Amino acid sequence: MRPGAPAPRPAIYGPRPPPPAQTGTPGPSALRRALVRALALALAASLAILGMGGAAFQLALPFLLPSALDWRAVGVLLERQAQAGDAVAASPAWAERLRMVAPPRLRVLSGPRFSHAELEGVRRVWLVSLPGAPGFSFKPELELIARATPTDPPLAVGRLEIAHYEVSHPNPVLASLPDELAQATIDLGGAPCTEARGLFRCTGGRATASVEAGVVDVEGLPRQCLVARAWGEATPLTLTFPAVALGRILGGSAGLLPKGGAPAAPLTLTLRIDGEEAGSVELDGTAWPSFRIDTGRWAGQEHSVALEVVIPEDQTLCLQAVTQP
């Protein structure tokens, strides 16, 4: 190659493009070449940064996440220190290995929300966090602090952190109606339902229904509730619990499970105590609204409690109801 001649284009870059047509137009200017080079440098820098960063992220991830030993240590800690009325939650919410290590007596809160209804019956909350995990945020802590007081600084257990919160205004539960379903009698439009293996089957007029205590997915969270399914004409469904310990409030939440194409329908829930109407609430059936009915007149005693609801045609209702002092 002659000195001063341009370097040959390596063959690996493919066939050389044909020379530009001799149209009299000038070749690429120095400015244009500089611009192309700057763009190429920017691309190369971006790829290098993203590539090295990506590889570092992948290699570092195992060292940011807890080991099996960390989880076992948390399980032992909870086993030794948790009491009745305690609940445990994970942050981020997907860190559900917690359910494998948490003691069975401890209620595991599944979602990242700590609303009034979620903390019913809970006196203390243990929050197990993965602070190094991608996607971790302090939002659950902030929501929990609005309803509870941290007692001690978080304790580091390997790559996990465990914090302990006292609920500021605990709402103890006297009775949970889904737990009392075995003692209940149910009728659909006046026709009694039959029970087999915890499932009530009802036929009344041109409607059929089934009721059981179950867990359903409502708005992405598991809800332990009375699951009532109805087919055919909308007919009143009455659930009568013979002896329920009452306090000042009967509260809970209710919602229709989403069904493609089904229109939103309001729900009317009527509460009767010893046959006397104690209250009635109208709920937006599509969401998961909570309700509270005053039962102060009957507080401190056991009474017959009847809940009446009309489920829209071919819909499934999830009804959570508890009595509180």
Add this chain to the structure above:
Amino acid sequence: MSAPAAERRGGAAGRWLPLAWGVCAAALLAAIAPGPGLSDAEAAALAGAGAEGRAAPAAFALSPPAAAAALEAAGAFAARLGAPRLAGYRAASALAGGALAALLAMLARALAGPAAALLAPALLLCAPRLIAALVEAGPLAPGAALGVGTVLAYRTAASAGRALTRLAAALLAGVLFALALALRADAVQLVAVAAAHVLGCTVLRALRPERARLSGPRPRSSPPSLVAMLALGPAAALAFWPSMWGTPWQGIAPALAALVGDRPPWGHPLLVTGLALPAALVAALAAGVLHGGVRCWRAIRGGPGLSDELLLLFAALGPLAAAQAGLCPAEPGPGPWLGAFPFLAILAARAMLAAANAIWPARASPVAAALAAAVLAPGLVAAGRSYPLLSASWGELAGGTPGAATLGLPRQDGGAVASLLREIAVHARPGARIYWAAVPAAALRTYGQDGRIRPDITVAQDPADADLAVVPLPGGNRQEEYRVWAAFRTSAPVSGTFLDEVPLAWVYARPGAWR
């Protein structure tokens, strides 16, 4: 060394590259094939291979019955050799993956030179989600290979010197397209790509006739390929879907209904691609498309290679547009538009090589090698870490699998259950009845035939009748899992499969059933 000598050496090496890539890719895919579990889509492809599938064939499915029959034959052949049926099912995909890599290297070499032929298949094979799609038994890998083959034949028909070669290539394009259509109905997008290419070239050349002579292949060489595709495609559809034999006109309506499913949200394929693949690869693919757009614009203004630039861009964007239009089946991850990635890989490889050449022309090769290493490294590390749960892997832009779980993205495609089978075989009590929540029957049948499920274990149809329950966590509604909670009266699993601490599947047990 003189430039012609270097070119001769590069050219000689380049001729062997497609073959080398084909062998390496097929060997790699065959080696890793036994690891990942059967995805729901894979099980759906296998569903027609079993007795129940033959008894009740679907009226119209995206894959024809012949595809399931071919899979069944591959599985039976593997079983006769003493290999797992799953290996047989996936051997066809491994071979197709090898063919795809070889065809991709050939196309890249023709369009961008030997270095691109070296780099483009590596870009295709460096992301866990793309490897998972290529490993999967079913139409994904063969469909992508046939797509690249069709485009390569189409291009040859448009650019070959001899008329006889052009005619043969046009016929080959038609045949390959027909085979692609026989594998999967959404391959129909290839006709749209060819039609758009013919139309684009014709219109642009009509607008700028003075530039036509500089713009690559002959303007009138593409239509014969298109005609062959249009003629052989419907014939293949009729031949491979028996449900359309008697009354084809009545079969077209359900075919169209099945073909045009629910449209995903706008930008869905791009968003999923961006989040599922390693960020460096996403950046390289995006840079490739931009670079291709610039080259296309220059070609439109009179530069060289208008036909090739248009073809590459249309072929890369065609599968993405088909996915956006709802033509592809709704599956988690970028698998449904796998056909776009070979062309995106060529564009990315070309852009990276061009950048290396622009940065330091005298040392372009080392610069290109460094860039390639930077782009390939994150995907290879992620694939090594996530194997065999490749389809649960997410890119750094999503925050990896944990970040994706926080965002509520799908966690897995159904294959994670396979990671629990060994543990179930060890710990389940003898004669255990297992409720397999949302695990396809075809997947269970395959695991059973391969001896991965103990023969004394029976299937329970309802959690109430089961001793154990296996629950995959796809990332959406978890009603199946809550049914198990209610039936077993516990929310505490006894075992699970995790990737980066994100649970992908659980085992629940009644007291005494897990030892």
